[in-house]
Amino acid sequence: MQEAMIKRAKELLADGTVNRVIGWKKGEFFYDITPAVFETAEEIDADFVFDDFTSANVSKYLVKESKKEGKILAFLKPCDTYSFNQLIKEHRVVRENVYIIGVPGGPKLDIEKIKAKGITGVLGVKNENFTLKIDTLYGEETMPFYEAICGKCADCKSKKHVIYDELIGEDGDVLDSNRFDMVEKLENMTAQERFEFWREQLSKCIRCNACRNVCPACTCEKCVFDNPNSGVENKAASDSFEENMFHIIRAFHVAGRCTDCGECSRVCPQNIPLHLLNRKFIKDINALYGEYQAGADTTSRAPLNTYDTEDCEPSIVHERGVE
Amino acid sequence: MLKIAKNRLNELFAAIAEKQTLYIPVDREDGAAEYRKWENGCEMSGALNTVRSAKDFFFPQTENLVDFKMEGKNIEVIDIRKESEDFVIFGVKACDARSFTILDKVFLVDPVDSYYKTRRDHGTVVTMACTRPSETCFCGVFGIDATAPEGDAACFSDGENIFFKANTEKGQAFIDSISSMLEEGDTAKLDEVQAKTKSILEKLPLANLSTDSFGGARLKEHFNSDKWGELSEACLGCGTCTFVCPTCQCYDIKDFNTGHGIKRFRCWDSCMYSDFTKMAHGNPRLTQLERFRQRFMHKLVYFPANNEGEFGCVGCGRCLSKCPISMNIVKVMKALEVK
């Protein structure tokens, strides 16, 4: 796959279709890839990588990149295409300046999942029949492939590319995933249990803003939490309230716009399952206002920007689930 | 050397906690470790390090400085500083232990930061030598010996026993206070473990990283490097690297209106943030490139320039594993290396 992508990228650079390529760049180790823009065939040959660890969603970079001179080639995985579509809908990217090649998605691997098993000093990973053979400073370790995959890939919603100029590899289908299972599990807990669950999770927050800054839906010029005039600016969560506030409002601001790309949870240094907040909104929207997948198209109205005169009342919150 | 059997560690913790508050690294359900106040039943984490560094104990993420009580048009200033209680942090790794030295150079020089100093005075740092360094470790690059950590007292494990050694008077006092539980032990096996660890340290992928290209003298060369654009290109401008870093020490001071008064507090700030050091006239660093450059120039050039060559990094590797886009000080050092 990587070879095919490199070949095509060089062709498109050579024939002038694009003047830049956004993809992923090799790091120090086998897993620490960095999203990068390549301008020459040499750079691509030297550093371009697409493998089990290229999980980063590059669509948000296109907000800036698509406004630059010339056209950029972007390799988008299925989940990334949803983000890109949503950005088109919100006029945040210039579609004409991006040449999109759809590339297959995951499952991608998450090094943190490997390290969480206590495996340290990792030097390399091989996938042999869905068993990972991990070369470490302390000898070889093994673990099942599926225990090391990215959280966002484990709950993959779709293998279909919703926007592209061309594809490398086959297009997939929208999946019937069980991504709402954990939300449902929480809904079925008592309020006290839910409260304790979220206190434990959100109290870990160090307000590094990684979730927000990586989020393709968070493309505000200035976030309300950074804006001293907004009345809610805060730089650190000084109280448990502020931990709640930040994450509730952030989830609310992306409600109906979040494509469930899962980047927020992937980048959280404290492993807070932030995607559950977004998924709660998605699940509610689907149940109350009809199935809606943000980013599936570029024209539909976001559920919070429209209404139906027969919508349910908020009392529905009282009427269902566990108190 | 004085030692205690590993299986008696909990007894030891109970004894320490009787006299002062004890913090140890413990494992969370998500597999990561964090410092928690020891309570009966707490198990010490075997993880290499905690996600958040130990600097929180002396320089917490938010800290109240002063209160203003407001009634109608009257404002009263209330000093909320309280005499701090003694506490022990147990199990600090060599890299984090060194970070306190670096923080001291910032907060304990004139004018002394009394909030920081109070905590430093009351805290006893008990370190733990590393036995299983990770591929992201590069403390040796900054002259830190992971097998001989600093701190008030240092501990070493041979797998079955924990050995104690005092590095400071405070550390000696700490060991004295628990001496009734310790016994003299044979270090033969420990020496073996130490030697093995040292051989691993030498083999670490980043062991050969060099600081030769950095230091105060390299200011202009690096400041004007054309590498910064490429290095900072993917930076999200989040504060992850800063907030997991044991040596980052920038903070902002803010007021919070409680409705019946104002709490003036300080909180960590990150030079990666767009409004970092924003002043009345505006912002001195307007692009992410400048902000990104600031962070690494500070650690690799400005800090050594002002602190006898001491770098503002301890090689703990946290930013290597936590940066959402895997850009970090090692990649910066390699890119800027002067050949």
Added chain:
Amino acid sequence: MQVNNNFEPVIVAFCCNWCSYAGADLSGTNRLNYPTNVKIIRVPCSCRVNPMFILRAFQKGADGVIICGCHPGDCHYTSGNYFTRRRITLLYSMLDFLGIERNRTRLEWVSAAEGAKFAATMQQFTEDVRKLGPNRRLEDLRCRKQ
């Protein structure tokens, strides 16, 4: 849940200018009593109520927040309350998801003619919040009254 008889909840009511605020005025004109705990903030339309205002109220010491607007279909601005209904339903559901007590928040449609309904709603809501006791799950400890 333990009932604290001395507990006087702080209740913030956001009322739309055209229906609910007028309904509140009407309950005054008709001398229909409701607890002093309720303090009204006038907004042009219920759709002006930002979730941040609701959280802000809880942060600063409110024990309950209620939003009142025109009945669906009667919005002075034709569609404002329909947007309110979606936003607030989702927000309340999210608060519930985080384990915040359901009875601390409410949305009620009160027309300018429903003075009695306004008073009764406020009576009931105050009682519900009183039963819950002080807001502890969504409070900012720094703001707690000494």
Added chain:
Amino acid sequence: MQRIGVFVCHCGTNIAATVDVKAVAEALGHEPGVVISQDYQYMCSESGQNLVKDAIKEHNLTGIVICSCSPRMHENTFRKAAASVGLNPYLVEIANIREQCSWIHKEIATATEKAIILGKAAVAKVHLNAPLTAGESPVVKRALVIGGGIAGIQTALDIAEAGFDVDIVEKEPTIGGKMAQIDKTFPTLDCAACILTPKMVECSQNEKIHIHSFSEVSDVKGFVGNFTVTIKKKARFVDETKCTGCGLCTEKCPMKKVPNEFNMGLDNRTAIYIPFAQAVPKVATIDPNHCMMLKTGKCGVCSKVCSVGAIDYKQQDQFIEEKYGAIVVATGFNPIKLDKYDEFAYNQCADVVTSLELERLMNAAGPNGGTLLRPSDKTHPHKIVFVQCVGSRCDDSKGKPYCSKICCMYTAKHAMLIREKYPDTEVYVFYIDVRTPGKNFDEFYRRAVEQYNVHYIKGMVGKVTPKSDGKIDVQASDLLSNEQLHIDADLVVLAAAIEPDKTARPLATMLTTQMDTNDFFTEAHPKLRPVESATAGIFLSGACQGPKDIPETVAQGSAAAAKAIGLLCKNSITCNPCVAHSDELMCNGCSSCEKVCPYGAITYIDKEFRMPDRTTAIRRVASVNPAVCQGCGACTVACPSGAMDLNGFSNSQIMAEVDAICK
């Protein structure tokens, strides 16, 4: 530094009996920024107002808080008072301590405590009030009427009568609409053409009225007082300015087999045609779907016979742009298609017709010259069955949930006219119930039953089956006698439900007006503003707003005209200053706000900005038109970046109130 004055009103004993007003004034006097805090018996009285005015002058106040009755009562009084001494009226805040405090609470201690908190909230808010100035926007003195039926005609005539220019845009080649197709009108039975055509002529002759026939609105921009509308004049291949309407071309055209829409397809017309004799404008139009010349390039007869050279086969659609101060929508209605009603055999049998087709069958200018003949064999029908509520009051998806309102009356009319002209004809009417609310309506219906012996049968027709002998078997139930009936009818007439014209929905989108689920335009208020849409400057005339008969349509047409004239009379409109505004530096151009704005007040502009990183960038940012915004605030919550805020009810003001109440 703020200098705030607080004025606490006793309202006689209305407030003072349960609120310790002196304590309130005393407590608020200690609030930050408050430099004077007073109480007075009646603050709204002349002397009370003078107290306020004097304090403003003496203490050079920057804001005032009146603790009194509801702002709905006296906010304006105090705003005017403030303005009279030079304090911006929007620097006045009211704390409602009467309706929302003294009148509902009995205990002085708690009521006083609450009054102080309400006062503190108002003080906190007024700290953040900004002086606002109501803007003005000019009014273009020209109106657009969309639709040239009787509603549009009446509206246009009334507006022109008031001296304003008015344009009618009609999508058909002639104005006149549905009324032109109607034979007689109820309850007076006068001839529709006789009363309509003079009005059509009046339109064409009034120099203030400009008719764009065979035209459609293709784009609407702008706002009340200043709309810019693009009108598409469809190519009719005949130069309107040259054609005299002599009709020679229509006689000579060899293509004579085109179904004639005006006669509901019951006869044929030529490819070049004038819809009917009294058409306005009386200009021929070529139907490009049937013209041989346009299709194959071979013919050209009309061009040869036209003595004035009006035929132009190369004509293209033309777009003209015009500015208007007001727009009246009069897009009217159509009977629904009956394709889904197989049980009535409408598609199978030529002798099952709709009521509008019957109008043409009976009309002197219709296919049979006014003699009622069956479409199939051109014989006189002797037994006619009328079926009411076909598609009206329907609870399934085939029809409409509403009552079409006009069917009961026109069916009575048809029945009566038939019995009058052909007394040997038996007429049956099947109905759910007969609705005749209207002046002389019930009398009219009773005449049909009593004087003309029309058989009214309560019950629905179950099935209509054409028989081989040409008769039509109508199977029905009589609900009153509880009998199953079979009638051998010669003609069956279906009272099809009426629905808004299909062009209405795209038009509503262009106009940013609202529609109900049936695609009828929604009025600004169902009782009190029945001819205005919620969008300022857009008015509603006729059946586009709901089913109506002719008198009601004309009445509404005139009412809409009156509203439009009221607007056009003004040189400029004063705008409510409490409107939304966007902080362009914060706006990210995502369009959320635009989507929730009920008034279409938000547009997007590409604007050049100096960015924080010293570059220049063109950014898409929201721009609120203060003349159109009504200040609901929906956009402020839709905006995730907080760029959108509302004057008078800003985020910081509301949060200051929240803080003051909660502390």
